[in-house]
C-alpha cells in the first residue's frame with residue numbers, strides 16, 4: 350500500500366493535479382503492470398467511500414463489547430465543560446475540559462468538576478424519566494464511563510457504535526475527540542485510532558445536547574417529548590482490518606411482483622483485489638461465491654423454490670455473508686411490495702393495511718422505549734388490536750422494533766422526523782434530512798417488515814417544501830428501489846360538495862397517497878363523518894396515516910362529553926362507518942395512536958397534564974373503549990380483505 354501511494358504521489362506531483370494525472374499514469378503503463386493497475390483501481394475505489402455514512406450494519410452479528418450500563422454524568426447547562434469563561438471552545442489540553450481524562454478529585458487541586466458514582470444515569474435510556482430534575486431538562490449532559498480492553502490478537506479496526514443519541518453527541522476517548530453526530534434517532538459509529546485505545550481504564554466521554562433549533566431535524570416544534578440522552582445501545586465493535594463486511598443488501602429483485610431472484614450488493618472495507626465474497630442461505634442450499642469488484646460488489650442470483658415472507662407466514666432465512674477475514678449472518682425474509690393504481694401488493698397480492706401509529710415510548714413509565722421487551726409490549730398491543738401494520742412515528746425506532754416486526758409478520762412504515770415547519774429553504778437542513786434518511790435506510794434495508802420509507806409528516810405546501818421533499822423521495826428510491834416511498838400529506842377541503850381531496854403536489858411523487866385527517870376532532874363533530882367524501886386526483890392507493898381523538902383513560906361520561914372515553918369511542922364509530930364509504934383505492938389506515946404519550950404541547954390541567962391522550966391504550970396500559978371499535982373493524986377487514 351505505502352509503495353503504491355508513494356508511486357501515485359510521485360506521479361501526481363509530476364502531473365500537477367490529482368486524478369487526471371492518475372488516469373494518464375494508467376494509459377502509459379497499462380500494459381506494464383495489469384495486476385498493479387487493478388490493485389490501484391481497487392484500493393482507490395475503497396478509499397473514496399464517504400466518511401460518516403460508513404455505518405456498520407447488522408451489529409447483533411458483530412464482535413462487540415457492550416458498553417451499556419450506568420454511566421456517570423455531569424449536568425452542564427452553561428456548557429462550562431466545553432466553553433471557557435470567554436465562551437471560547439476549550440482546547441484538547443484544557444484541564445477544565447470535561448472530556449479531559451485526568452479527573453482526580455484531590456483536595457489540593459482547584460478542579461471544579463468531576464465524575465462520581467453519586468451521579469449516574471442508565472444507558473440506554475432517556476434522562477427525563479430517570480430523575481425528576483431532568484423531566485423538562487433541555488441542554489447538555491456529559492456522560493462518562495471507563496472500560497478495560499483486551500487488544501485483539503489479529504489486526505482489527507475498532508469502532509464505537511451508538512444506536513442513537515438525542516440530539517447532538519460529541520464523543521471523546523482518552524481525551525481524544527472521535528467525532529460529532531447530530532440526529533436523535535439514527536445510529537452512528539466512529540473509528541477508534543489504534544494509538545488511542547488502552548488496555549486499562551479507557552475514559553469514554555459523550556457530551557449530549559438535546560436543545561432544539563430551527564435549522565435542525567426535527568425543528569423547534571413537535572408534538573412529542575424531547576427525551577434527551579444516550580437513548581439506545583452503545584457498543585465497541587471490532588471489525589477485521591482487511592476485507593471487513595461493512596454493509597450488504599440482500600433482497601428480492603423488485604423488477605416484478607413474483608420475482609424470485611436476489612438483487613443486491615455487498616460493501617467491503619479495505620478489501621484487496623480478488624477478495625472472495627461468499628453468500629450462503631443454508632436452508633435453501635444456496636452458496637454463491639463472488640469476486641469483489643470494488644468497495645461495492647453487485648450481487649444477483651436466482652433463488653430455488655422458497656417461501657415468501659408475508660404477514661400470515663413471516664418466514665425468514667438465515668443469510669451468511671463471509672470473506673477471508675469476516676463473517677456476518679442474519680435472518681432475512683424475502684417478499685416484494687408494490688402498488689397498482691388502487692392497491693398495495695404484497696408478493697403480488699392485494700393487502701389492506703390494518704395499521705396503528707406508535708410513538709417510541711412506554712407510557713406506564715413515561716420513558717423512551719429501547720429494549721426487546723419494550724418492542725414486545727408495543728407490537729404485542731398492536732397485534733391485540735388486530736393490526737398487520739404499524740406506522741413508527743415520526744422517527745426511526747430502535748432496531749429491536751423492526752427486527753421483531755420481521756419475526757411477527759407486521760408490516761412497517763418507517764419515517765424521518767421531517768415534521769411540520771422544517772426550514773425547507775436551507776441546503777444545510779436538506780443535507781441533514783438526507784443523512785437521516787440514508788442512515789434509516791442503511792440500518793434497516795434488509796428488514797422484510799419495512800414496506801414504506803416516509804420522508805416526512807404534515808409539511809406545509811410550498812414550492813420550496815415540495816422541492817425539498819421530492820429530493821428526499823428521489824434519494825430514498827436511489828438508495829432502495831425495492832420499497833414504497835410516501836409522506837403524510839395535507840388535505841384540502843371543498844365545502845361545496847363537502848368533498849375533501851388529497852391534491853397535495855407531493856402526491857405526484859409518492860407511491861402511496863397518505864394523509865392525516867381528524868374529522869370530528871380538529872374541526873366538525875364526529876357527525877361530520879356521515880356526509881364527508883374523500884378523493885384524490887392521483888391514480889394511486891390512498892392511505893389514512895392518522896386519525897384520532899382524545900379520551901382520558903378512566904374518565905367516563907356520555908359520548909357527547911369531550912375528553913371522555915365515550916366521546917373517543919363515538920369518534921371511532923363514526924370514523925369506521927365513514928371508512929366503509931371510502932373510494933375503491935382506499936388501501937389502509939394507521940390511526941393516531943396506539944398509546945397515550947407525553948407531549949409538551951398538551952397542557953389542559955385536567956384532561957391532559959402534559960399528555961396527548963389520543964391513545965387507544967391509556968397511560969397505565971389499559972385499553973380504552975375505542976380500542977374495541979377499531980379491533981372489531983379490523984376483524985371485519987381481515988375477513989373481507991384477506
Ligand code: GCU
Pocket residue numbers: 572743806807865895941961963
Ligand atoms: C398531528 C401530528 C401528530 C400529533 C397529532 C395530534 O397530525 O402528526 O404528531 O400528535 O396530529 O394532534 O395529536
